Amino acid sequence: xxxxxxxxxxxxxxxxxxxxxxxxxxxxxxxxxxxxxxxxxxxxxxxxxxxxxxxxxxxxxxxxxxxxxxxxxxxxxxxxxxxxxxxxxxxxxxxxxxxxxxxxxxxxxxxxxxxxxxxxxxxxxxxxxxxxxxxxxxxxxxxxxxxxxxxxxxxxxxxxxxxxxxxxxxxxxxxxxxxxxxxxxxxxxxxxxxxxxxxxxxxxxxxxxxxxxxxxxxxxxxxxxxxxxxxxxxxxxxxxxxxxxx
Amino acid sequence: xxxxxxxxxxxxxxxxxxxxxxxxxxxxxxxxxxxxxxxxxxxxxxxxxxxxxxxxxxxxxxxxxxxxxxxxxxxxxxxxxxxxxxxxxxxxxxxxxxxxxxxxxxxxxxxxxxxxxxxxxxxxxxxxxxxxxxxxxxxxxxxxxxxxxxxxxxxxxxxxxxxxxxxxxxxxxxxxxxxxxxxxxxxxxxxxxxxxxxxxxxxxxxxxxxxxxxxxxxxxxxxxxxxxxxxxxxxxxxxxxxxxxx
Amino acid sequence: xxxxxxxxxxxxxxxxxxxxxxxxxxxxxxxxxxxxxxxxxxxxxxxxxxxxxxxxxxxxxxxxxxxxxxxxxxxxxxxxxxxxxxxxxxxxxxxxxxxxxxxxxxxxxxxxxxxxxxxxxxxxxxxxxxxxxxxxxxxxxxxxxxxxxxxxxxxxxxxxxxxxxxxxxxxxxxxxxxxxxxxxxxxxxxxxxxxxxxxxxxxxxxxxxxxxxxxxxxxxxxxxxxxxxxxxxxxxxxxxxxxxxx
Amino acid sequence: xxxxxxxxxxxxxxxxxxxxxxxxxxxxxxxxxxxxxxxxxxxxxxxxxxxxxxxxxxxxxxxxxxxxxxxxxxxxxxxxxxxxxxxxxxxxxxxxxxxxxxxxxxxxxxxxxxxxxxxxxxxxxxxxxxxxxxxxxxxxxxxxxxxxxxxxxxxxxxxxxxxxxxxxxxxxxxxxxxxxxxxxxxxxxxxxxxxxxxxxxxxxxxxxxxxxxxxxxxxxxxxxxxxxxxxxxxxxxxxxxxxxxx
Numbered sequence: 009x010x011x012x013x014x015x016x017x018x019x020x021x022x023x024x025x026x027x028x029x030x031x032x033x034x035x036x037x038x039x040x041x042x043x044x045x046x047x048x049x050x051x052x053x054x055x056x057x058x059x060x061x062x063x064x065x066x067x068x069x070x071x072x073x074x075x076x077x078x079x080x081x082x083x084x085x086x087x088x089x090x091x092x093x094x095x096x097x098x099x100x101x102x103x104x105x106x107x108x109x110x111x112x113x114x115x116x117x118x119x120x121x122x123x124x125x126x127x128x129x130x131x132x133x134x135x136x137x138x139x140x141x142x143x144x145x146x147x148x149x150x151x152x153x154x155x156x157x158x159x160x161x162x163x164x165x166x167x168x169x170x171x172x173x174x175x176x177x178x179x180x181x182x183x184x185x186x187x188x189x190x191x192x193x194x195x196x197x198x199x200x201x202x203x204x205x206x207x208x209x210x211x212x213x214x215x216x217x218x219x220x221x222x223x224x225x226x227x228x229x230x231x232x233x234x235x236x237x238x239x240x241x242x243x244x245x246x247x248x249x250x251x252x253x254x
Numbered sequence: 255x256x257x258x259x260x261x262x263x264x265x266x267x268x269x270x271x272x273x274x275x276x277x278x279x280x281x282x283x284x285x286x287x288x289x290x291x292x293x294x295x296x297x298x299x300x301x302x303x304x305x306x307x308x309x310x311x312x313x314x315x316x317x318x319x320x321x322x323x324x325x326x327x328x329x330x331x332x333x334x335x336x337x338x339x340x341x342x343x344x345x346x347x348x349x350x351x352x353x354x355x356x357x358x359x360x361x362x363x364x365x366x367x368x369x370x371x372x373x374x375x376x377x378x379x380x381x382x383x384x385x386x387x388x389x390x391x392x393x394x395x396x397x398x399x400x401x402x403x404x405x406x407x408x409x410x411x412x413x414x415x416x417x418x419x420x421x422x423x424x425x426x427x428x429x430x431x432x433x434x435x436x437x438x439x440x441x442x443x444x445x446x447x448x449x450x451x452x453x454x455x456x457x458x459x460x461x462x463x464x465x466x467x468x469x470x471x472x473x474x475x476x477x478x479x480x481x482x483x484x485x486x487x488x489x490x491x492x493x494x495x496x497x498x499x500x
Numbered sequence: 501x502x503x504x505x506x507x508x509x510x511x512x513x514x515x516x517x518x519x520x521x522x523x524x525x526x527x528x529x530x531x532x533x534x535x536x537x538x539x540x541x542x543x544x545x546x547x548x549x550x551x552x553x554x555x556x557x558x559x560x561x562x563x564x565x566x567x568x569x570x571x572x573x574x575x576x577x578x579x580x581x582x583x584x585x586x587x588x589x590x591x592x593x594x595x596x597x598x599x600x601x602x603x604x605x606x607x608x609x610x611x612x613x614x615x616x617x618x619x620x621x622x623x624x625x626x627x628x629x630x631x632x633x634x635x636x637x638x639x640x641x642x643x644x645x646x647x648x649x650x651x652x653x654x655x656x657x658x659x660x661x662x663x664x665x666x667x668x669x670x671x672x673x674x675x676x677x678x679x680x681x682x683x684x685x686x687x688x689x690x691x692x693x694x695x696x697x698x699x700x701x702x703x704x705x706x707x708x709x710x711x712x713x714x715x716x717x718x719x720x721x722x723x724x725x726x727x728x729x730x731x732x733x734x735x736x737x738x739x740x741x742x743x744x745x746x
Numbered sequence: 747x748x749x750x751x752x753x754x755x756x757x758x759x760x761x762x763x764x765x766x767x768x769x770x771x772x773x774x775x776x777x778x779x780x781x782x783x784x785x786x787x788x789x790x791x792x793x794x795x796x797x798x799x800x801x802x803x804x805x806x807x808x809x810x811x812x813x814x815x816x817x818x819x820x821x822x823x824x825x826x827x828x829x830x831x832x833x834x835x836x837x838x839x840x841x842x843x844x845x846x847x848x849x850x851x852x853x854x855x856x857x858x859x860x861x862x863x864x865x866x867x868x869x870x871x872x873x874x875x876x877x878x879x880x881x882x883x884x885x886x887x888x889x890x891x892x893x894x895x896x897x898x899x900x901x902x903x904x905x906x907x908x909x910x911x912x913x914x915x916x917x918x919x920x921x922x923x924x925x926x927x928x929x930x931x932x933x934x935x936x937x938x939x940x941x942x943x944x945x946x947x948x949x950x951x952x953x954x955x956x957x958x959x960x961x962x963x964x965x966x967x968x969x970x971x972x973x974x975x976x977x978x979x980x981x982x983x984x985x986x987x988x989x990x991x992x
Binding site: 380383384387392393394396397400401404405407408411412415451452454455456457458 | 507509512513516520523524527528537540541543544547548549551552641642643645646
Binding site: 015017021028031035036049052055056059060149150151 | 872875876879884885886888889892893896897899900903904907943944946947948949950
């Protein structure tokens, strides 16, 4: 991971992740099936690419991760570009290749902008709590896909209940022709609310460095330390060689 | 965890957990879909907040945990307040915001009080065995949400089979307008039966400190020791001190 | 586990496991729903009681485990008694308490005895491979319920495809009024085939002690060693501190 | 595992794996049910036989694993033979035993060869990413079946969306009477694309030995080292032998 030369593969992971997600959402029809299929698809993407790029596959998540200093702004920018490229490829595939049925294209037509915005914010806030759990190392390698899949399922369910269509992802909104300022802005607002709320609940503060540090030295000190590493390495036990030469 | 200053975040976790659970139950319609959605929702809440507050989200569970000395009475009281606040917020949201369809409101209308009480006790007893499994460290961080989700699924299924509606949670009963003395008392009785039965089966006694301690020194000694910590740390690596004094 | 006094709790686990399983099968209706509900119920029972009794909840499995020397004959006998007691309690509950709908009672009426026997053997053989995987420590604490749930799902599916009703469990056959000599004998034959086939495939021999031992010293030596313990303890690593003071 | 005498059991695992998979696909009807049943069946096979043979159960995967030097050509050949034997047994069972309903037999009749080939390549490429994840140790023992089950579910879903029937497995194509050159060639092409793409994304190169090695010494050196072992043993704790002889 600590290589500087070949770091472009994580952008490739983001392209493919967004591409697959858009195709699933665009092709899965409507109602409960699209919710279940999208959730399984995202769980699958997380298991495949979680270790490579974090498997954001969502510009709103990338922005939230950047505000939490979990990703550098240069990387965040490239992640978003990669996600949009993936969505663009999906859009080209969907518009040109016959044999695909493009079902969701008008799903947001009958809705007011406020209904869309409200449901996108609520749904993404719930979904982003799962993302923040993974981001703060609160999910295991075995269950991380499941947790994020449940998060997307649950977020989409609430977005539907709240009267919207439930995209929760600006890249998917673009790729699946569900574009609207509300499907861009809504997820970003929701992701920021959900991710920061989760951090506050789980860590007891907004600094992202645990309660012990915060109570003694505040956020400033906390940010200087490397306590915010994305995936805490599970302390490999190394028993040092003892040379008894005498 | 051993911080005294910022412990209010766990109450926030309980508020949000109860809030989400009430909304799912109130909005998921009826039949099998509400059972599946509620189970996934609770699994999700457990994965998100299990490490923070234990993710009770249920006054009946909090009472059972208190009777097992897994939570102090002050905390138990504040947990229940938090859960009721969450349910109250859900009730306000459900009654005031249009766009939500409040479907379960009359689900218990056609039932006798005895049918409700019986099904609440049976269903919660089954559900509470899963909760007790988590409480006694018999679930892993990877599967705890799954186990409790299965528990709620299975408990709701049995409550339905027994002729009731299946709430299994006094906070949800209040928030989802399924209030009735049987939906308050039933889950509490069920949770006590299920949790204590599970402890007896798994530990071989009612003391909560393992069979080895019990057979030699009884419950009194057991309670004085700190053998009842909520999540037993998996201390596998024991470095034995070897004194080479020659 | 190494207590002699209070070992009766594992029989209680078997009673409750069989009881719940019978109730689910008897009350879940027919078709795919009973398959899914039974699979989830068994996964749940395994997560709850797997560490206590192995969560057999099935006389056919207990017999298979006994032939593999994973359980003593005295224990095996008491396990089967416990499972039958659980099934009997379920039968009493189902016949006496109104409010339960006893749906599966005539499910095997239209079938020939050969169709039942064939489908019970095939289905239980598949299911028993999952049980043997758990018995030989090839499932983790996190996934053991899932693996056995998949096994029951898959076994019931095949039993249905093979033209039978799919009980795969003599205790359930008794408790759910699906009794027939074929639903008693079939699962036992199937369990023996599936469990021994799995052992042969995974260990490369029928001795149950790994290929290394077998190739050098044969089965006789293998059985004398304690290599067949039910749940292999995950080799606690003890790093000895070496003080080199001289 | 390092035994030379009794290595034929892994071929038996491949026979049974392919046999079960063919039966499920041939007997599960059409539409979403066959997708879900096949995915659960494969997850189950992976949990049962993953440690024995890698649970390929698919000639296309065996070929992909061979091109990645994860399996010797002699073994690869015997694996494919075993998978075809399993499919052949399934075919005999399906054609001769009454009580089975052979539903999928004409599923590819109405499709053009190009539609089949396209959908097989797309579907298997997605599925093979999950297989490659397991092959490179990116799945845990707890979640490997889930990840591969999700992969098959997702691959079949995309193959269906792309206008094909979705077999993704030449052995299943033969056993389930879905034979066609496109259902043989398509999965092989797809598996090579998916597996190598995944390796490139996760390792940052095509050598299969991690980025660190690649950036300093290139693929040649990498292949000579034993860095490509099938399942990297998680050797974290290294206790060095200390000889205190004086």
